[in-house]
Amino acid sequence: MSVEPVVLIINGPNLNLLGVREPDIYGRETLGDIEAWCGERAEALGLAIDFRQSNLEGEIVTWVQEARDVHDGIIINAGAYSHTSIAVFDALLACDLPVVEVHLSNLFRRESFRHHSYVSAAAVGMICGFGAHGYLLALDAMARLVRTEPP
Numbered sequence: 001m002s003v004e005p006v007v008l009i010i011n012g013p014n015l016n017l018l019g020v021r022e023p024d025i026y027g028r029e030t031l032g033d034i035e036a037w038c039g040e041r042a043e044a045l046g047l048a049i050d051f052r053q054s055n056l057e058g059e060i061v062t063w064v065q066e067a068r069d070v071h072d073g074i075i076i077n078a079g080a081y082s083h084t085s086i087a088v089f090d091a092l093l094a095c096d097l098p099v100v101e102v103h104l105s106n107l108f109r110r111e112s113f114r115h116h117s118y119v120s121a122a123a124v125g126m127i128c129g130f131g132a133h134g135y136l137l138a139l140d141a142m143a144r145l146v147r148t149e150p151p
């Protein structure tokens with residue numbers, strides 16, 4: 001039986017299109033590539049991952065609610081819902097788990113409507129601007145959060 005901490009990695013709307021969607025902004029890696037990289041990094045860190053994507057706000061809210069009982073932390077790229085969804089924000093506040101926010105692009109070099117994220121106010125921290133590598137940085141951060149290890 002596995003005793004590894006399990007991290008839920010949630011990807012929001014349009015992230016299923018990675019690889020073909022605005023590659024100059026989001027990179028050429030597909031979400032499948034990112035999932036594979038995360039799996040390898042998680043294994044090296046002694047973590048397990050549950051990697052998901054949804055285009056539906058309510059589905060993401062439900063996943064966050066359910067995570068409370070079955071996961072040890074949440075890494076979330078909520079896509080455009082980061083900037084709009086009080087429902088995702090409320091669910092993250094209620095889940096009682098460490099949350100790390102990730103974005104592929106540097107939000108602060110983009111349109112002003114991307115500069116505010118509701119998710120940030122529910123997260124321990126946020127990583128943005130490093131492309132797909134940001135997910136690995138988020139896993140490194142999460143490994144420490146779930147184990148309360150020194151840096």
Ligand code: DQA
Pocket residue numbers: 013014015077078079080081082102103104105106107114
């Ligand atoms: C994104 C940034 C968001 O503003 C955008 O709506 C996305 C992707 C990112 O990973 O850079 O869908 O979350």
